[in-house]
Amino acid sequence: MITNLTGWVRGAVVALAFGTGVAGTAAAQSSNPVVVELYTSQGCSSCPPADAFFATLAERDDVIALALHVDYWDYIGWKDVFGNAQFSKRQKSYARHAGRRSVYTPQMIVQGQDDVVGTHPMDLTELVMRHRDRPAGIALTLTRANAEEVAIRAQANPNVKPPLVVQLVRYRPSANVEVLRGENAGRTLAYSNIVTEWKVLGEWNPAEPLDLMAAAPGDTPVVVLVQRPGPGAIEAAARLR
DSSP states (O other), X not given: OEESOOTTEEOSBOSSOTTOOOTTOOBOSOSSOEEEEEEEOTXXXXXXXXXXXXXXXXXXXXXXXXXXXXXXXXGGSOOOTTOOHHHHHHHHHHXXXXXXXXXXXXXXXXXXXXXXXXXXXXXXXXXXXXXXXXXXXXXXXXXEOSSSEEEEEXXXXXXXXXXXXXXXXXXXXXXXXXXXXXXXXTOEEEEEEEEEEEEEEEEEOTTSOEEEEEEOOSSSOEEEEEEOTTTOOEEXXXXXO
């Protein structure tokens, strides 16, 4: 069951049985996509090549590519217009969980478990393939219930143990930014899958099916992640776009 739900989540348990469809909705495109988080900044001169490579990941159905713009480079002359202290905190939490003493950009984290320099596409491709080929322990379905809400359903294999955290993410598919100062001054940079919202819905005990409705107004893509606390391994992900 879900516990500690925030106020904008309605109906932790709904009357629909797991696995049935929702009228007038579309299911997520891939049954076992790999989540790639890019930690980047407009104030980082090393980031544009990673941002460009990341754009190719954003087009793939077997990858959920999420760009999280950090704010810790803002002091060097340019404030990232997408920068968010929440994303800097998430990256630092990954580092602590893995026993690393520092963070950097551009960094990609794959499925909440492996990290790679964002300018090393071959290493990233290998990690994506490795995670994509692993059997899924959770069947997660995300559907659009109406203009304001999404329905989230999940069923776990018996060997999947708690605790698990359910999160909802929204992102902007693309944007161009003219950088006027800092290390990238004078450049117009293109960005993909820019995360604009990241909310924790609550904890789920996988011994029971998950069936809930969550607020997701608007037409920007919606992503749901089921992840170990820490943050740790992402056990399941689904997307509507």
